[in-house]
Amino acid sequence: MSVLELRHVSKIYGEGAAQVQAIQDISLSVEAGELVAVMGPSGSGKSTLLTIAGSLEEPTSGQVLVAGTSLLKTSRADRARLRRQTIGYVFQDFNLLPGLTAVENVSLPLELDGLTARKAHAIGLKALQELDLTEQAARFPDELSGGERQRVAIARAVVGNRKLVLADEPSGALDSANGEAVMRMLVAACHRGVASVVVTHDAQLASWANRVVFIRDGRMVDQTMPPPSAESLLRSGPNQ
């Protein structure tokens, strides 16, 4: 069973003459352990696709299944809980809560799920340790660099037993070394069995994915084939 399945999903904003078709008839399955990148120019519908995949927004038509369940068919309260337990989000501007330390930001979703503060704190700290962020755990977001903030945001997105991590331009304003660190963290999460979708216009980030889907004017126009072994590059060599 796919962790994420979009079936013929379309989204229209507005009505009449002001109507905008943001995405049109998109079908996409993402399996456990798979990292899929969605590439397209700004305004192509990539972010809309991600908010719909994360059940933050309803499609105008089509179905969205997360781990086989349509979150939109559940009650508001159940949906919020399922979303929190199943899906991790990473945004371009990190969206960390400024009044909470790094570790409190990471452990908050666990506390909301009913874990005791102490247990949630321990798990959050472990998540930060794994990402080499132990020293930053007690700092507030405004005491962290951009790269550190985004790594904390990723720790928050993968903590617990999340099945799906959705990231919208996760390295937006970061330099390429930090961008690469962010992608390595997502790849590591996928190796642990998480499914992930990353929306980006950056080919270097997208190339970390197992599969790259291209979207244009709200439609999925193409996707990459599974890459042959990288060894072929070394055998040929660019100058031979």
Added chain:
Amino acid sequence: MSIRHALLALLSEGPKYGLQLRQEFEDRTGEVWPLNVGQVYTTLQRLERDGLVESDDTADEGPQKGFRITAEGEDELAAWLRTPPDLSLPPRDELVIKILVAWRVPDVNVHEVIQVHRRYLVELMQQWTRLKEDEAQFDLGFALAVDAELFRLDSVVRWLDTADGRFKRAATEPAHPVAPAMPRLRRRAGVRR
């Protein structure tokens, strides 16, 4: 890639044998640039002829013959390292030509042509990135060579994205006669043929 100067760089660390030079060259470039042993010897002979390296006169020709850099060789290496390669003239780029041609051919969707090339480039980038994944096997020389390739391919993808956007805007704007931008550029910059 100047094999000549790469060999001078390796010899600047101390005298070495031909086979050793080949091995070290491949190690330093992360085996991204394989080199055959014939290229190494031909290059060493030319360097010796030009007085940039010296060989052990006592040893026979062959893998055991040692070489060391001369003072002229060290000057040559220092000068080469600081001489920027000529990037001032736009190279004749096959992909650029294909996209410019595709735009003019009736019944060809230039966006579809762009996407074919974009997908190919991203697939290549995925292969290079796969090489980066295992950090344990990733030495500095290899990392730099792979990064260089990824940045180069990335710049081509960015150009395609920009071209895609320009064609899209051009399709919605009123047509105007083709500006003589290319011939002017060629005269000014002297595009390579």
